[in-house]
Amino acid sequence: MSAFKELVFSGVQPTGNLHLGNYLGAIKRFVEMQARDAQCLYCVVDMHAITLWQDPAALKGQIREVTAAFLAAGIDPKRSIVFNQSQVPQHAELAWIFNCVARLGWLNRMTQFKDKAGKDRENASVGLYAYPVLMAADILAYRATHVPVGEDQKQHLELTRDIAQKFNNDFSQSIAAHGHDEGAGFFPVTEPLIGGPAARVMSLRDGTKKMSKSDVSDNSRINLTDDADSIAAKVRKAKTDPDALPSEVAGLSGRPEADNLVGIFAALKDVSREDVLRDFGGAQFSAFKGALVELAVETLAPLGAEMKRLVADPAEIDAVLADGAERAEAIAAPTLDAVKDIVGFVRRTRLHAVR
Ligand code: TRP
Numbered sequence: 001m002s003a004f005k006e007l008v009f010s011g012v013q014p015t016g017n018l019h020l021g022n023y024l025g026a027i028k029r030f031v032e033m034q035a036r037d038a039q040c041l042y043c044v045v046d047m048h049a050i051t052l053w054q055d056p057a058a059l060k061g062q063i064r065e066v067t068a069a070f071l072a073a074g075i076d077p078k079r080s081i082v083f084n085q086s087q088v089p090q091h092a093e094l095a096w097i098f099n100c101v102a103r104l105g106w107l108n109r110m111t112q113f114k115d116k117a118g119k120d121r122e123n124a125s126v127g128l129y130a131y132p133v134l135m136a137a138d139i140l141a142y143r144a145t146h147v148p149v150g151e152d153q154k155q156h157l158e159l160t161r162d163i164a165q166k167f168n169n170d171f172s173q174s175i176a177a178h179g180h181d182e183g184a185g186f187f188p189v190t191e192p193l194i195g196g197p198a199a200r201v202m203s204l205r206d207g208t209k210k211m212s213k214s215d216v217s218d219n220s221r222i223n224l225t226d227d228a229d230s231i232a233a234k235v236r237k238a239k240t241d242p243d244a245l246p247s248e249v250a251g252l253s254g255r256p257e258a259d260n261l262v263g264i265f266a267a268l269k270d271v272s273r274e275d276v277l278r279d280f281g282g283a284q285f286s287a288f289k290g291a292l293v294e295l296a297v298e299t300l301a302p303l304g305a306e307m308k309r310l311v312a313d314p315a316e317i318d319a320v321l322a323d324g325a326e327r328a329e330a331i332a333a334p335t336l337d338a339v340k341d342i343v344g345f346v347r348r349t350r351l352h353a354v355r
Contacts, residue, residue: 006038009144011045011085011135014062015054017213018069020222020300021201024267025150029196031074033148041142041328042070044084044321047091047134051127052116064317065307069224071320072306081331083324085138090332094137095130097343101167102133106159112152136160140187141332148193151200152210157192164189174342186342198267204238207256225308228301232293240285247281249273261285261292268295 012018012026030042044066046059054062063084070082085091107113110132117124127134135156139147140163147157168175168185175186203209203220211221219234226234239257246252252259252273259273265288266276280288310317340347 004037004039006036006146007142007144008033008036008038008040008146008148009043009139009142010041010148011043011048011138012066012070013049014044014046014059014066014084015049015052015213016058016062016065017221018066018224019201019211019213020224020264021150021198021211023069023073023224023300023303024196024198024201024264026148027069027073027075028267029148029193030070030080033146034074034076034079038146039331040075040080041144041331042075042080042082043138043328044070044082045135045138047085048131051125051131061311063321064311064314067317067321068307068310069303071310071317072303077320077324081324081327082320083328084321087321087325088141088328088332090141090329090336091134091137093336094141094332094339095134097339098133098137098140098163098167099130101170102136102159102163106162107132109155110159111155132156132159133163136163139190140164141335142328143188143335144190145188146191146193151194154192154194157190161189163187171342174344178338178341180338180342186338196267197263197271197273201264201267202256202260204234204260206239207258207260222296222300223304224300225304226300227304228297231297231300235289235293235296238289240289245277245280245283245285245288247277249277251277258285261288265292265295268299 010026010030012022030040033040044063046063049059049062067082067084071077075082107129113124113129113131116128136159139160149157164187167187172185175181180186201211203211203215204222205217205220209215213221215221219237222231222234238261240261241255241257243255245258245262252262262273262276266273269276280291337347
């Protein structure tokens with residue numbers, strides 16, 4: 001059905017305050033994936049967002065803001081499929097079936113649940129616990145082959161692979177009986193794509209902590225909607241150590257703030273840390289920060305301005321999301337029809353061909 005060799009899927013949660021970490025670790029890489037021979041789907045995962053309480057008065061705005069960031073960064077909504085998760089019912093349907101495939105023991109090992117639930121585990125939502133199962137459904141509803149994510153999502157992708165394999169295995173006879181065994185079972189084993197110089201962008205105030213929307217200090221992060229003056233001020237205030245920059249990457253070890261700023265520079269400029277140190281090895285931070293301010297302002301200020309322009313016209317964004325949802329559903333619906341057949345459900349007859 002699809003003319004592309006690969007299917008790329010990724011998601012971003014609309015939980016407010018998008019920052020440089022979201023851009024370099026995810027959105028910028030989504031843009032780059034469009035150059036591959038791939039159908040790319042980029043999803044605003046609103047159903048994941050509500051695993052932690054979200055103010056209903058703010059959530060719609062947050063969903064539109066992530067969409068605006070996608071578009072402003074260069075995701076082409078004609079070439080790629082841009083949508084929000086809750087508009088495509090197949091995500092929730094497949095998640096339920098996967099709830100019956102995944103094992104409690106698997107979910108008990110998820111470190112993100114432990115971090116997010118904190119000490120009061122009894123009071124965490126069932127949704128927070130089942131979060132990785134919904135993520136597996138996001139990916140496998142499209143039978144995605146490639147998933148660009150940050151380092152922190154690696155464990156969830158391994159769980160996705162486990163679910164795909166267990167489904168293929170538990171239902172192998174039924175999969176074959178329904179003519180869906182394409183050599184490797186029904187669901188593909190997804191490739192995680194983790195990496196790049198800024199797979200992990202750290203706080204500007206503490207190079208050992210991840211840049212985070214929930215850090216109390218706004219100076220710890222560059223928000224995508226910050227204007228040129230605040231971007232410049234935050235880079236100038238960023239924590240450093242007293243030494244000059246090393247000329248080799250090995251010299252960055254044990255210097256988390258230096259490593260972070262060099263990584264940010266490299267990612268913004270599409271070069272490696274080696275390249276950056278070839279130019280700045282031996283330089284003082286004052287000089288390096290000057291160059292980083294210029295680069296960051298030149299890249300991020302127009303992006304923020306375009307986001308603001310787009311958010312001011314919700315109708316345009318909502319039209320993109322509606323078009324994306326329709327095209328996403330056209331891919332996911334045949335998968336779900338096949339899954340229902342495989343599991344043994346009697347389904348409402350519909351005339352979908354399976355890709
Ligand atoms: N859990 C991801 C994050 O917080 C977001 C996400 C949800 C996702 N579903 C996905 C990422 C599917 C990749 C594929 O970053």
